[in-house]
Amino acid sequence: MSFSVHDVARLHTGSLHSCYQMPLPYNCGLTVQTVEDERLVESGWHVLSSARSRGYATEAAEAxxxxxxxxxxxxxxxxxxxxNVASQRVATKIGLTLEREVHKxxxxxxxxxxDLSQ
Ligand SMILES: CC(C)(COP(=O)(O)OP(=O)(O)OC[C@H]1O[C@@H](n2cnc3c(N)ncnc32)[C@H](O)[C@@H]1OP(=O)(O)O)[C@@H](O)C(=O)NCCC(=O)NCCS
Known part of the structure; x- marks a missing residue:
C-alpha cells in the first residue's frame, strides 16, 4: 500500500481533535517528525496524571x-x-527498541x- 507522511498529518489533525473531545483520560496518536533531516512517523502518548500507572498508555500505544x-x-x-523512564517503558512494552540518541x-x-513491515 502506498503511504505518504501527509496521510498521517491529515489523520493526526482529525484524530487528535476527536480525541480531545472524548471523555478519555489519555490521548495517543501519530504525527510526522523530522529527525536529523529524515521525515518519520512518530507515536506519542499522554495520560492525565490522575490516571497513570493503570496501563492506559501501553494499551493505547499498542492500538x-x-x-x-x-x-x-x-x-x-x-x-x-x-x-522519561515511564515513556521509555511504554515504548519497550510495545516492541520499540532504542535506535539512537539525537539532539532535538x-x-x-x-x-x-x-520496523512494522515484518
Ligand atoms: C509516559 C506516560 C504516558 C505513561 O502513562 P501510564 O498510563 O502511566 O503508563 P502505563 O500504566 O501503561 O505504564 C507503562 C510502564 O511504565 C512504568 N512506569 C509508569 N510510571 C513510571 C515512572 N514514573 N517511572 C518508571 N516507570 C514507570 C509502569 O510501571 C509500566 O511498566 P510495567 O508494566 O513494567 O510495570 C505518562 O507518564 C505521561 O502521560 N507522562 C507525561 C507525558 C509524556 O511524558 N508523554 C510521553 C512523551 S515521549
Missing amino acids: VREFARELGVDHLIAIIRPN NGGPALIFGA
Missing part, C-alpha cells in the same frame, strides 16, 4: 502501533527524553523505533 501497521507505515518511532528541540532525545 496505535497496529493502526500504523494497517496504514502501511514501515517504520514507527517514539522520541523520548532520557529522563533544545535537548537530548532518545529515538526508539521498530
